[in-house]
Amino acid sequence: MSPSAESIVRDYYDALRNGEPLVPYFRDDASTVKFGISESLFGSDEIARALAEQTETTDSWTVSSRHLVVSERDEFATMADDVTMAWTDTTSGDRHRFDSRWSGTLVRSGTDEDAPDWQFAVLHVSAPHDL
Secondary structure, three states, X not given: OOOOHHHHHHHHHHHHHHOOOOXXXXXXXXXXXXXXXXXXXXXXXXXXXXXXXXXXXXXXXXXXXXXXEEEEOOOEEEEEEEEEEEEEEOOOOOEEEEEEEEEEEEEEOOOOOOOOOEEEEEEEEEOOOOO
């Protein structure tokens, strides 16, 4: 049995904490999108460049999931979570912390043996602000 979409999301959190490559968790396609707290990335090439820079310039990640919900269908899954995340900027030494909201769509990865069974087609991370 292949891993569930939920287990892939949890693996992604672990990879982020451990400084492991994150690119394999994203679909290799021009339509893949990742919205971060301060960025909008369109296409797998742009996402790969940004993730490589993130890995090079950050350290000591914490990712605390508070309410992960995943709904899995045949070929796609949706996810949402409230996440506290923090990291250290290795160039400045500054520590950043955010209570954030994550949502995304995952699709089955296809035939690439090196890719997880599910990959993000869309991932949206935002920091809530009171109005």
